[in-house]
Amino acid sequence: MGHTDAINRGHQELLDEISSLKQHIQELERYKAEHQHMDDSLREIEAKYRFIMGNTADIIRILDLNQRCVYLSPSVFRIRGFTVEEASERTINQDLTPESLQQVRSAFEEEMKLEATGTADPDRTRTMEIETFRKDGSLIWMEANFSFIRDTQGKLTGILVISRDISERKKAERALKKSEQALRTILDNTYDAIFIHDLEGRILEGNQRMLDLYEITKEQAIRSTIIDDFSCEGSSLAEQKERWDRVMKGETVTFEWKAKRPNDGSLFDVDVALKRIDLGSRPVVLANVRDITRRKATETALRESEEKFRAVVENSRDTIMRFDRRHRLLYVNPNVKEQTGIPPGNFIGKTLEEAGAPEELCSLMEQATEQAFLSGEIGRTEFQLPDGTWLDSMLIPERDASGKVKAVISSSHDITAHKQNEALWRVLFQAAPLAICVIDQDRILTRVNDHCVQTFGYRPEEMVGRRTDFLYFSDDECRAVGESLYSPSHYATKEVRMKRKDGEKICVLLSRSYLNGRDASGGSIIIAQDITARKTLEEQLRQAQKMEAIGQLAGGVAHDFNNILQAILGYTNMVLFSMGQDNKHYGKLKEVEKAGERAAALTRQLLAFSRRQVLQLGPLDLNQVVDDLMKMLRRLIGENIELSILPGHALRKINADRSQIEQVLINLCVNARDAMPDGGRLSIETQNVWLDEDYCIHHDWAKPGRYVLLSITDSGCGMDGETQKKIFEPFFTTKEKSHGTGLGLATVYGVVRQHDGMIQVYSETGKGSRFNVYLPVTESTDEEILEERQVPSPGGHETILMAEDDEPLRFLTTEMLKMAGYRVLAAVDGEDALRIYQEHGREVDLLLLDVVMPRKGGRTVYDEIRAINPEIRCLFMSGYSEDAVHTNFILDHGLKLIQKPFKSLDLMRMLRQELDRR
Known part of the structure; x- marks a missing residue:
């Protein structure tokens, strides 16, 4: 029984x-089903997420804490x-510009x-605008939202970046900003003064032009009313009321009136446009006011x-008529009666x-007028009236505005006297005691007078039809004479x-004279005068005058020099006679005696000199000449004068x-x-210079070419204009008789001219002097010259306040600047420059x-x-070197100076450098 119970219990x-296992299996199956459902949901959510991530317009990127990419959406492509x-x-180093990279980091x-520190906000999101590179290297703007990813414990695990293209x-933002700036610039710089006032006339706003025009401050404007403070119109109250009613109805009303400036009550003419507009909740009136004082004056x-013009036409000695398309007269001046006897009416x-x-x-004028209507070109015709008048x-x-000929104006001039002169010229052509030749544009003789026989030995028929080269010793000479005689840079007369x-x-x-009065295309008249005998006499006279001058100079030098030599040799002989040959100084004194005798021999040679001086020409470095003379020059000028040498770089020979x-x-x-x-x-200064055709047109003493410039500048007493005109004349001197012969500067002038150079002086009384010697360079190349000529002339459109007291220089400088495009405000002296700046200060750029002007000099004007305006830019002008300005004015470091005379191109370049300086 016990065994059976045991079996039953076990069973x-x-x-x-x-049963428990089945229950567990059922729970597992239920859990599996739930888990499968969760997996399906998760896969569905993940599919949706990937769809959204793959099709979003933004770029989604997930980075780890080392900023390496963990995930990136396909929109990046x-x-x-x-x-x-x-x-x-x-990496982000490759993707971002340096500025954006610094911002992100x-x-x-x-x-x-x-x-x-534990203070981070877990929900914090940062947004910033960054520039990133595309694959083609171009840049685009992105708006990036950065947020930090955390795990369930709140620890940082990565970075989520969502970027949107905002290029x-x-x-659009830049365009809007630019548009706003442009609108503000237009408003502030418009030619018109702009008012905005309420319906009672109280001013609410106005642009800068309004303040400048009425010469008031913004505070004064805001406290003012249009009618009471600015108006001085002469129209009736009824007219003003009618105009205002139209404005209130929305019409744009324009009219002219007299305006006044509140501060001084001065009047000027303006053109006004009024328009009612709505600003927010209240209506206002927009007024455009334009100063038309100048237009009225114009x-x-x-x-x-x-x-x-009408007075000139009415009183002209020419007959002026205006024809319509049917040849009917629209106008005739009174002179028509003198030629036709018929009253103008x-x-x-x-x-x-x-x-x-x-x-x-009638017949001739009808034909000529019709031709002018048909051709549309200016025409000329000559005809003779029955009374003999030409x-x-x-x-x-x-x-008219479409370009069609609507009328023809005829101007007829009486040339009867001219025709008579032509007949007289034919008589004079043969009677003149000069060889007169008429040649065509190919230099072929077409007519010669009989006097050519006496001059050239040819009869007229032997010369006509031939080129002029048979009258020269070589074709090169003929060509050179022709080029010189017909060159616009030479006179039409040549020996x-x-x-x-x-x-x-x-x-x-x-x-040479042109037959058409303009150029050689119509032929020329050449008058040849045989001056062989005269040239021989002139040469003899010049030689005699030169000999006389040299003799006078040599005599004066020999007289004084021989007196000195006599003293030297006399005292030397006395000392030698008093000492023996064994004296240690005897040999030295004998050398002094020999030197004196050689000097006496040189004096005799000078007195005997009468032949023309021959220059020993050769390539010469002017810097080397100055350097070699330094010791002697320092002794020559004395210790109380400061000597500075400014050698030019790469100076030409x-x-x-x-x-x-x-x-x-x-x-x-x-x-x-x-x-x-x-x-x-x-100061002694050397430099290379190039004088171009444009410079020489405005400086008649200059010849185009490449030169070495030697400048001698002193801070001495200077010279007035009358003295400067005579300083190169022989024997002219401002010194006392015992302190100079007046030949020093005359000698300088002669030497410079003999070297085909030029010399100019710039000086003012009490302001020092500057002598500029231009000596032509040797071994110049055409390529170098062409390169210099092709250097461009910058220009500009800024406003320049220019002060120059010399009227010709002021006019010249003004024209230079205007041709380059600048606006010029010209002042006659320092006080005038300050006055102009007070009136136009806001407009002046430079x-x-x-440097030296009456009333106030350039430095004083600049300082005031x-x-x-501490930021004002300035360029000084002076006839003195930048490193050798006279002691009355020394430029501060950093200020710029251009030397007179200057070239349009150097002036334009230095102006551009100053205007473009940041």
Whole structure:
């Protein structure tokens, strides 16, 4: 029984265990079903998530804490051009610009610090705008939202970045900002003064032009009313009320009136446009006010000009007529009566024939007028009236706005006297005691007078039809004479050597005139005067004058020099006679005696000298000449004068006589020393210069070419204008008789001219002097010259306040600046410059000031303007070197100076450099 019970209990336990196991199996199956449902839901959610991530317009990126990419949405390809694999391998260092990279790193470092201190906000999201690279290297703007991913314990595990392309938005923002800036710029810089006032006339707002026009401050404007403070109109109250009613109805009303400035009550003309507009909750009136004072003055001047023109036409000695398309007269001036005998009023509305003019005049004028209508070009015709009067008529087409000829103006001039002169010229052509030749544009003789037989030995028939080269010794000579005679840079008169029929050489003065008065295309008249005998006499006279001058000079030198030599040799002989040959100084004194005797021999040679001096020319480095003379020059000028040498860089060689150039340098330094008896500053400066055609047009003393410039500048007493005109004349001197012969500067001038150079002086009384010596360089190349000529001339459109007291220089500088495009405000002196700046200060971009001016100098003007505007830019002008300005004015470091005379190109370059300086 016990065994059976045991079996039953075991069986029951087994059944319970099986039941429990079945229950567990059921629970597992239920859990499996739930888990499968969860897996399906999760897969569905993940599919949706991946769909959203794959099709979002933004780039979604997940980074680990080392900023390596864990996940990247496919939209990166559409936005940046990279595949997911390519973009995942790139670091933020490669993706971002340096500025954006620094911005991102700073944010990450800040978040890490907060995390380390436990103060980080787990829900914090950072948004920033960054620039990132596309695959093609271009940049795009992205708006990036950064948030940090945490696990269930709140620990950082990664970074979620959602980026959106905002390039178009940034572009639109920039465009909007630019548009706003442009609108504000237009408002502030418009030519019109703009008011906004309420319906009672109280000013609410106005632009800068309004403040400038009425010369008031913004505070004054806001406290003012349009009618009471600014208006001075002469119209009636009814007219003003009618105008205001139209404005209130929404019309734009324009009218002219007299305005006044509140501060001084001055009146000026304005053109006004009023328009009612709504700003928010209240209506206001927008007023555009334009200053038309100048226009009014121009209209008045135009009316006066028209009246003057009519007066000129009415009183002209020419007959002036205006024809319509049917040849009917619209206007004739009073002079028509003198030529036709018919009153002017009888012509209006009629043809010449209908008015009763001579038949010959009617026929010729009808043909000429019709031709002008058909061709549309200016025409000329000559004809003779029955009474013998010759007329020269010019017919000028008058066009309408479409360009069609609507009328023809005829101006007829009486040329009877001219025709008579032509007949007289034919008589004089043969009677003149000069060889007169007419040649065509190919230099072929078409007519010669009989006097050519006496000059050239040829009969007229032997010369006509031939080129002029048979009258010269070579084709090269013929070509050179032609180029010189017809060159626009030379006079139409030239002395040349020519060949007679018998081969004899003659000296001829050729004069050239154009038959058409303009150029050689219509042929030329050449007048040849045989001056062989005169040239021989002139040469003899010059030689005699030169000998006389040299003899006078040599005599004066020999007289004084021999007196000195006599003293030297006399005392030397006395000492030698008193001592024995064994004395240790005997040999030295004998050398002194020999030197004195050699000097006496040189004096005798000077007295015997009468032949023309020959220059020993050769390539010469002017810097080397100055350097070699330094010791002597320092002794020569004395210790109380400061000497500075400014050698030019890469100075070109000149073809010159070294001794003569040394004499030029010494004479100029001695002249400077004598101008500074109490000491001062002397500067010797060399540089390469190029004088172009434009510079020489405005400086008639200059010749185009490449030169080495030697400048001697002193801070001495200077010279007035009358003295400067005479300083190069022989024997002219401002010194006492015992302190100079007046030959120093005359010698300098002669040497410079003999070297084909030029010399100019710039000086003012009490302000020092500057001598500029231009010596032509040797071994110049065409390529170098062409390269310099092709250097461009910058220009600009800024406003320049220029002060120059010399009227010709002021006009010239103004024209230079205007041609380059600048606006110029010209002042006659320092006080005038300050006045102009007070009126136009806001417009002035740069000051161009002469250093020395009456009333106030350039430095004083600059200092006073700089006190008002510390940022003002300035360029000084002076006839003194930048490193050798006279002691009355020394430029501060950093200020710029351009030396007179200057070139348009150098001035324009220095102006541009100053205006573009940041």
